[in-house]
Amino acid sequence: MAKVAILGYGTVGSGVADVLDINAAEVKDSAGEAIELKYILDIREFPGDKHEKQIVHDINIILDDPEIDVICETMGGIEPAFSFAKSALEKGKNVCTSNKELVAAHGPELVELAAKNGKSYLFEASVGGGIPLLRTLNDSMRHEKIDSVTGILNGTTNYILTKMDREGVGFATVLKAAQDKGYAEKNPEADVEGYDACRKIAILCSILSGKHADYEEIYTEGISRISIEDFDYAKSLGMAIKLLAMFRKNESGVVSMVAPFLIPYENPLANVNGVFNAINVHGNMLGDVMFYGKGAGKNATASAVVADVIEIVKHGDGHINVNMKAEKAHLAPKDNVVRQFFVRVPENDKNQALEIFGHTVEEIKGTNVHGEFAFLTSDISEKDFEEKLWKLDSVKGYLRLF
Amino acid sequence: MAKVAILGYGTVGSGVADVLDINAAEVKDSAGEAIELKYILDIREFPGDKHEKQIVHDINIILDDPEIDVICETMGGIEPAFSFAKSALEKGKNVCTSNKELVAAHGPELVELAAKNGKSYLFEASVGGGIPLLRTLNDSMRHEKIDSVTGILNGTTNYILTKMDREGVGFATVLKAAQDKGYAEKNPEADVEGYDACRKIAILCSILSGKHADYEEIYTEGISRISIEDFDYAKSLGMAIKLLAMFRKNESGVVSMVAPFLIPYENPLANVNGVFNAINVHGNMLGDVMFYGKGAGKNATASAVVADVIEIVKHGDGHINVNMKAEKAHLAPKDNVVRQFFVRVPENDKNQALEIFGHTVEEIKGTNVHGEFAFLTSDISEKDFEEKLWKLDSVKGYLRLF
Numbered sequence: 137m138a139k140v141a142i143l144g145y146g147t148v149g150s151g152v153a154d155v156l157d158i159n160a161a162e163v164k165d166s167a168g169e170a171i172e173l174k175y176i177l178d179i180r181e182f183p184g185d186k187h188e189k190q191i192v193h194d195i196n197i198i199l200d201d202p203e204i205d206v207i208c209e210t211m212g213g214i215e216p217a218f219s220f221a222k223s224a225l226e227k228g229k230n231v232c233t234s235n236k237e238l239v240a241a242h243g244p245e246l247v248e249l250a251a252k253n254g255k256s257y258l259f260e261a262s263v264g265g266g267i268p269l270l271r272t273l274n275d276s277m278r279h280e281k282i283d284s285v286t287g288i289l290n291g292t293t294n295y296i297l298t299k300m301d302r303e304g305v306g307f308a309t310v311l312k313a314a315q316d317k318g319y320a321e322k323n324p325e326a327d328v329e330g331y332d333a334c335r336k337i338a339i340l341c342s343i344l345s346g347k348h349a350d351y352e353e354i355y356t357e358g359i360s361r362i363s364i365e366d367f368d369y370a371k372s373l374g375m376a377i378k379l380l381a382m383f384r385k386n387e388s389g390v391v392s393m394v395a396p397f398l399i400p401y402e403n404p405l406a407n408v409n410g411v412f413n414a415i416n417v418h419g420n421m422l423g424d425v426m427f428y429g430k431g432a433g434k435n436a437t438a439s440a441v442v443a444d445v446i447e448i449v450k451h452g453d454g455h456i457n458v459n460m461k462a463e464k465a466h467l468a469p470k471d472n473v474v475r476q477f478f479v480r481v482p483e484n485d486k487n488q489a490l491e492i493f494g495h496t497v498e499e500i501k502g503t504n505v506h507g508e509f510a511f512l513t514s515d516i517s518e519k520d521f522e523e524k525l526w527k528l529d530s531v532k533g534y535l536r537l538f
Numbered sequence: 539m540a541k542v543a544i545l546g547y548g549t550v551g552s553g554v555a556d557v558l559d560i561n562a563a564e565v566k567d568s569a570g571e572a573i574e575l576k577y578i579l580d581i582r583e584f585p586g587d588k589h590e591k592q593i594v595h596d597i598n599i600i601l602d603d604p605e606i607d608v609i610c611e612t613m614g615g616i617e618p619a620f621s622f623a624k625s626a627l628e629k630g631k632n633v634c635t636s637n638k639e640l641v642a643a644h645g646p647e648l649v650e651l652a653a654k655n656g657k658s659y660l661f662e663a664s665v666g667g668g669i670p671l672l673r674t675l676n677d678s679m680r681h682e683k684i685d686s687v688t689g690i691l692n693g694t695t696n697y698i699l700t701k702m703d704r705e706g707v708g709f710a711t712v713l714k715a716a717q718d719k720g721y722a723e724k725n726p727e728a729d730v731e732g733y734d735a736c737r738k739i740a741i742l743c744s745i746l747s748g749k750h751a752d753y754e755e756i757y758t759e760g761i762s763r764i765s766i767e768d769f770d771y772a773k774s775l776g777m778a779i780k781l782l783a784m785f786r787k788n789e790s791g792v793v794s795m796v797a798p799f800l801i802p803y804e805n806p807l808a809n810v811n812g813v814f815n816a817i818n819v820h821g822n823m824l825g826d827v828m829f830y831g832k833g834a835g836k837n838a839t840a841s842a843v844v845a846d847v848i849e850i851v852k853h854g855d856g857h858i859n860v861n862m863k864a865e866k867a868h869l870a871p872k873d874n875v876v877r878q879f880f881v882r883v884p885e886n887d888k889n890q891a892l893e894i895f896g897h898t899v900e901e902i903k904g905t906n907v908h909g910e911f912a913f914l915t916s917d918i919s920e921k922d923f924e925e926k927l928w929k930l931d932s933v934k935g936y937l938r939l940f
Contacts, residue, residue, distance in 0.1 A: 151823075154823070155681070155823050158822070158823070159681050159682065159683060159822070159823060162680065162681045162682065162683060163681040165680065165681075166677075166680035166681040167681075168859075260678070266823075266824045266825065266827065267827060268674050268678035268679065268827070271674075271677065271678050272670045272673075272674060272678075275568075275670075275673065275677075275845070275849065276662070276670035276673050276674075276842075276845045277670065277845070278564065278567065278568035278848075279557070279561050279564045279565045279567075279568040279569075279841070279844055279845065279848055280561065280564065280841060281561060281564060402811070404806070404809055404810070404830060407806055407809040408806070409804070419841065420560070420561070421553075421556070421557050421560070421561060421668075421837040421838065421840065421841040422668045422831070422832070422837070422838050422841045422842075423668065423831065423832045423835070423837070423838050424830075424831060424832070425668065425669060425670070425829070425830065425831035425832075426828075426829070426830035426831065427827070427828070427829060427830075428806060428826075428827065428828035428829075428830065429824070429825065429826060429827035429828065430824070430825045430826070430827075433825070435823040435824070435825070436823065436824050436825050438823065439681070439682060439821065439823040439824045440678075440824075442681055443677070443678045443679070443681065446677075446680075446681055447677065457570075
């Protein structure tokens with residue numbers, strides 16, 4: 137019988153309790169022994185809750201109990217989660233977490249601390265929610281040379297883009313509706329400006345480089361400037377608009393970025409709609425593999441946390457190797473990445489745009505947009521594009537082509 | 539240094555050698571030690587091949603060499619692969635395989651034999667080629683109550699259906715072109731009649747039931763009767779036609795079948811095209827998770843075999859638990875499964891069809907098909923549908939709705 141504690145009885149934490157309760161028989165079968173929830177740390181009381189008796193308010197009760205094997209940190213945020221995770225590992229507890237902010241900021245040093253103490257720090261639920269991605273990268277695909285990862289890693293922005301596309305309604309209106317439904321936070325910045333996707337791709341960059349990728353070095357654009365006119369043009373092009381988080385590795389190094397992209401309908405990522413997430417991974421022998429599922433939500437995320445608990449219990453004593461070191465990863469700037477861009481300027485600025493981008497650009501007509509000149513550039517580097525874009529008197533919008 | 543042998547130096551076997559060569563550093567990093575290819579068993583000689591010196595013709599050289607830890611059986615077919623696998627496990631070797639025929643027919647007894655001998659029998663590559671599905675079901679998702687699996691498990695048929703859909707060309711012509719390109723076998727029966735998909739879903743049924751699902755008990759229809767007219771109607775319906783292999787579990791038991799289905803474009807499986815495979819798994823807490831990738835091909839399949847080798851090496855001594863016992867699984871007949879069907883009859887038989895299926899059926903118009911009456915039934919059981927279908931004087935085609 138393995139005994140676990142949950143830190144934070146919020147959405148994910150209560151989901152972990154539910155998975156352990158509802159799937160107790162399956163959890164036991166998978167882990168090889170029963171898993172008992174002994175404590176739940178929260179500052180609140182939960183009178184009448186089925187786990188009322190397990191609620192404690194002092195982390196030391198958990199840290200000092202030699203019966204506790206695994207601690208599930210489902211608090212979110214940096215502090216006090218960081219201090220609790222460090223103390224737990226130092227006291228010889230295994231830790232698993234859904235906390236993407238903490239893993240992006242301090243995951244590699246917590247993995248090193250876990251290794252030093254012969255314990256494990258796992259975080260499957262921090263990227264892609266319920267999608268079993270990290271374990272697969274760490275186990276089944278670790279012998280591949282992975283040169284590319286492309287993900288739709290934020291369900292809120294994908295829901296908003298899907299709604300804008302299908303219903304022809306503008307960003308602000310869709311965001312408001314998403315907030316009313318609970319699909320978007322009251323302060324939506326972390327989602328809509330791409331910061332959440334950025335932290336998740338940073339975690340993937342760390343795993344794939346074996347070092348610590350700093351999310352602050354990852355170029356990040358959100359979706360708040362995407363308009364319904366952009367979707368009109370996208371349809372003419374036979375493409376969807378998706379917020380993509382990317383990792384690319386070649387001879388000159390690793391480049392990572394987050395931005396909205398035009399992506400052809402033929403690409404499976406273009407057909408990932410609503411709150412779903414998907415991640416395409418390309419390995420040198422395996423080719424493309426894509427994973428698709430709920431990137432957030434109580435039960436899906438909680439199921440991934442429980443998968444970590446089970447792996448730790450099955451593994452028994454000792455550290456489970458995770459490919460991350462605290463040493464800083466070198467990320468190359470995106471300057472030299474070459475691709476096509478889609479640009480919209482006022483009709484009056486057509487000649488200026490042709491002068492700057494060349495007469496070989498391909499004009500794109502929307503079906504319901506007028507008074508504009510929209511075009512696809514030929515292949516151009518990010519740096520050159522930026523320089524040219526600055527020369528335009530007025531830009532109504534631009535998007536990268538996948 | 540772990541030492542392995544390959545049985546069968548064909549497409550997959552030579553791919554395994556390539557993965558071990560080309561990704562040697564990554565394989566070592568993943569396994570924690572280098573993996574050396576010591577023998578390749580084949581009846582042929584390979585003069586000038588880079589592994590010429592490792593070729594042997596007598597299985598006993600491999601079985602009697604105490605240095606060999608893992609044997610990769612990439613021969614295909616039942617015999618002599620079955621005898622070799624049994625002898626290997628009895629002699630204390632671990633075995634991994636890409637051989638779906640053998641795993642479907644005898645996998646569960648080989649898993650039991652492996653357990654008895656404290657060794658492992660793994661077969662990731664037998665379903666979905668390079669897609670890391672079985673390990674995920676066995677590890678990350680084993681604590682889920684999985685009630686549904688729906689897969690596009692055969693790349694050849696998916697390639698043919700995609701070509702028919704996109705190019706409006708009939709089955710026979712596309713099959714011929716696929717054979718010329720090497721995407722379809724000269725004797726295409728195993729693919730186009732659904733037998734290959736049937737064996738793969740049988741393996742999944744065995745893992746998900748923990749027993750041995752007999753593939754001969756799984757109702758199987760292929761795609762050879764699908765016509766370009768069917769695709770015309772499918773487009774009117776906003777649907778694709780896909781050969782789906784299914785597992786469903788509810789209170790009354792497990793039902794499995796393979797058949798072509800109409801599936802709405804909104805479903806991610808409808809957008810899986812060409813030789814790709816995809817598998818959707820539904821768990822009670824996790825919801826839907828989909829895996830997508832190359833279901834066949836030398837390198838992708840070989841990469842999955844190597845993933846098994848690495849798991850065995852990392853695991854060290856002892857049996858890796860796989861949820862399969864030789865005891866026979868009970869599969870319920872599909873009779874009581876209720877769904878809608880799409881049916882085409884000659885225009886002259888419209889009144890007969892309405893009499894048999896009722897006047898509430900929904901007529902479907904194709905854009906280029908004439909002289910027919912096509913319709914969707916209301917919800918009806920498989921058994922009732924079959925009985926009614928027999929009463930029709932003439933049937934031009936029918937499909938199930940997903």
